[in-house]
Amino acid sequence: MLILPDHWTWDFWLVDDDDDRTHLYFLMAPVSLGDPDLRHVNARIGHAVSxxxxxxxxxxxxxxxxxxxxxxDLATWTGSVIRVGDEWQMYYTGVNRAEKGLVQRIGRARSTDLHHWVKDDGFALEADPRWYEQLDLDAWFDLSWRDPWVYFDQAAGEYRMLVTARANAGALDSRGVIGLARSRDLDEWEVLPPITAPGEFGHLEVPQLERIGGRWVLFFSAYEWAHSAARVADGLAVCGTHYLVADDASGPFTLETRQFFSGDPRGELYAGRVHRTRDGGHVFLAFLQYVDGGPFVGGLSDPFPIVVGADGRLGIDRDGDWRAHVPGAVAAARSPESLSALPLG
Incomplete structure (x- = not known):
């Protein structure tokens, strides 16, 4: 578990190196801001190893x-890391002050050691209006084009990028899609139509594609307020991480069940990631928002083993009371009452 004394942490991504270490990159902002909602426009990308x-x-x-x-120039948000030969490339989300953080783009940085990163000048991939909603504050609160997940598609022989996005047509509360781009060389990118269809969510955050149990599984997250009216009417509007499945990496992807893979009304765990362990298994980690309805925590959970049921559905092994391992003093120190006395900055 990662809980920093001076920073909230939230969305994250992981990558293994050659020395049996896992590198964790995550969004962070100072607790001294006082209000957790201010963390988004003050976000930096942090780094830890384990x-x-x-x-x-x-x-x-x-x-x-x-x-x-x-x-x-305002904030840097969620991304992913891919290895290309002797180099590592990080794709991340950025927003700027001139547009008041409302328009999201995707940039790239490079590293040879996973510790020191240099941004590419001028690289900024944007949402293509042919398929994706542009900034329209009457439709949605931002131009969603974030959380890039980059991987190499062996069958297609090309790199692909999955992106949190919104379709440019349809009911406003259900335009959420996972956008798609492709590249042969990671320098020139072609934005393509979305890899999923709209219909259930306002947005599908932090996408990640993994092969589990002989199928392709596309993970995403949504807050309770980002569900369509139909899901709300059906009593399905919870906060957490969900997934779609397909027999091919290119789709079509469909919901195996409308019930969330990891979700609850309190939104304790969000923006979950699946990590393939070195022995070939899979574990689930998530951004820890709350514990038993308490104040905002802003940390990273311990890993939970992923299990595949007899029916093929995925689940999480939550054996034991994992909440008991959250430092109570840290949660109490971040309560609204205690934070109100902290200086803003």
Missing amino acids: TDLRDWEFLGEAIGPGPSGAWD
């Missing part, structure tokens, strides 16, 4: 906003 996915060594900031006037 050998067991439980005990983490915090290494500080990996990537922050660009200089004044840059396309990412």
Whole structure:
């Protein structure tokens, strides 16, 4: 579990190196802001390492906003890392001050050691209006084009990028899709139509594609307020992580069940990631928002083993009372009463 004394942490992504360590990149913002809702426009990308996915060594900031006037000069948000030969490439989300953080783009940084990152000048992938909703505050609160998940598609012989996006037509509360782009060389990208169909959610956040149990599983997350009216009417509007399935990496992807893979009314765990362990298994980690209805925590959970049921459906082994391992003093220190006395900054 990762809970920093001076920073809230939330969305994250992981990658293994050659030395039996897992590198964790995550969004972070100072607790001294006082209000957790302010963390989004103050986000930086933090870095930690671990050998067991439980005990983490915090290494500080990996990537922050660009200089004044840059396309990412306000905040840097969720992304992913891919290895290309002897180089690592991080694709991340950025927003800027001129657009008041309302328009999201995707940028790239490079590293040879997973510790020191250099941003690419001028690389900023944007949503194509042919398929994706542009900024329209009467339709949605932002231009959604974030959370890039980049991987190499062996069958297609090309790199692909999955993106949180919204279709440019349809009911406003159910336009959420996972966008798609492709590249042969990771330098030139072609934005394609979405890989999923709209209909159930306002947005599908932090997408991730994994092969589990002989099928392709596309994970995503949604808050309770980002469900369509139909889901709300059916009593399905919970907060958490869900998945779609397909026999082919290119889809079509469908919901195996309308019930969330990891979800609850309180929204304790969000923005979950699945990590393939070195022995070939899979575990689930998530952004820890709340514990038993308490104040906002802003940390990272311990890993939960993923199990595949007899019917093929995925589940999480939550054996034991995992909540008991959350430092109570940290949660109490981040309560609204205690934070109100902290300086803003």
